[in-house]
Amino acid sequence: MKPLTTEQIRAVIARGKTNDLIFKSLGIFCLALALLVIVALIADMVMKGSERFTVDFFLNFASRRATEAGILSAWVGSLLVMLVTACAAVPLGVAAGLYLEEYAKRNWLTSIIEINITNLAAVPSIVYGLLALGIFVYQFGFGQSILSAGLTLALLILPIIIVSTREAIRAIPAMIREGSMAVGATRWQTCRYHIVPYAMPGILTGVIIGLARAIGETAPIITIGALTFIAFLPPVPLTETGQGTAGLFDWLMSPFTVMPIQIFNWTSRPDPAFEVNAAAAGFVLMAMVLSMNAVAIWLRYRLRKNIKW
């Protein structure tokens, strides 16, 4: 092989640098495209939906006339379903994470649980809907209610909460546990007074990300049979309804609709007037989800900055 001349070597270097530059531009282009999609999405919904951003839109029920239709039953439904989801998923997820990090011995049972959690995260969300349809709706007889929907979404986001709890607990150094045990605390007391409080910001981040995912989930809730047209609110506890006083938990069994289903309903109507409603409702949902995500990102950023063991 003949040695290269200086000119040829310069040409090789120049070509390498050009290729680097081309790839760098490609990378920036791809990132810009991702950003552009977010911006286009939000801009489109704001422009199309702006005429619906009135108080009435938030206080009206769904209606056959696009201009009078609102999202009252949808946002109330979303809020109540999220309440059930949080009440079920947070204690379960934190307890499971605590068990796997602080209690579990390395045995077959633990590895089954761990493999299971990883695999559950890859199961399509609509399959959870089928699970809920078979178990919650028919087997347990919860019906097509807020309770069924909340529990379904709780199962869906359980892996997210467990994983973030475990990561938060793993970041706590062993000396904290040793110090606590050295003064005579039991394992549970160590968890209760040290591990859980110190892991709290990390757990909270996971909970918020999980709930942000749940509030935008549509498929499993459609599968259990949420209605798309609801012109009433779930009964408020201890108030007078048509059939006597509502019990404290009657709202759990009420039929409901949620924001994503309302958007789906409006998007799939042929009348373009409903596109405006879909855009406005989509923007409201985006605002909810993005602000939850922003809180989580901020929380994690602060966390990384402040904690030095």
Added chain:
Amino acid sequence: MNHAMSANLPSELPTISDRLAKNAMRNLTERLIEFMLLGAAAVSVLTTLGIVYVLVSESITFFAQIGIVEFLTDTQWTPLFDDAHFGIMVLVSGTLVSSFVALAVAIPMGTVIAIYLSEFADSRVREMAKPILELLGGIPTIVFGYFALLVVTPILQVIFPSLPGFSLLSAGLVMGIMIVPYVASLSEDAMRAVPMSLREGAYAMGSTRLYTAIHVVVPAAISGLAASYILGISRAVGETMILAVAAGMQPNLTWNPMEPAATITSYIVQVALGDLPHGSIGYQTIFAAGLTLLLITLLFNILGQWLRAKYRENY
């Protein structure tokens, strides 16, 4: 002093046994709490068992009436018509075509972003880019569906005038954008885990950044990249709302992305929207379809785990 203490001893004895009792109680509580925490961890296993139980038990009743061979080979899917046909391949074709379009977007774009962030970008750009990707990944799929139907499809119709109002192409493209963050962030993690010494070796031999990235870092991180692609495939196959909104819901045995078609997931949505009596054959089809979907994702996951085991590099 000594005398006073011994005089007090009898009255102290009950205190000691009190403590012992408290200790026993404490141990019991500890065991109880551990058991409860184990119960919480077991919920995930119960979820899996529940999924398998529901899908299999309903599918068994379904397959008792429709043979598996017919299910796999029939070229029509019309379970709710009088002349009922149950050819799952019709739905599988829609799922595969839309997933293919999505991955054709998500894998190149996600990989390029990952290589850029891990090998080229400085930490400031990375700190800015990560939240953007996270926000993109957090957008509800129904909003993406709206975007695909009412923004992307009209734009595509300018380029391809023959494109119908519902198409696998526009749903697939938007689905691809949705999957980019998953592929990018997992791939980046995998590449950042490659030890610095490998890169330094390559740079010392005179490699450019791009050459190092493609010929050193990517091969070293290939098992992680494969895992991220597999996750992308699972997301694409299981995605529901974008397809239900933007791809139309007519069953259509096609390999052409320019046509509308139903997928396994959008068929389940379509049935769930209607009023199907519990226990009817139409009701059972969604469980048979769900089982097919779960088996497809399982297949890809096993493939991914095999790839990871085969190409895993240890440093």
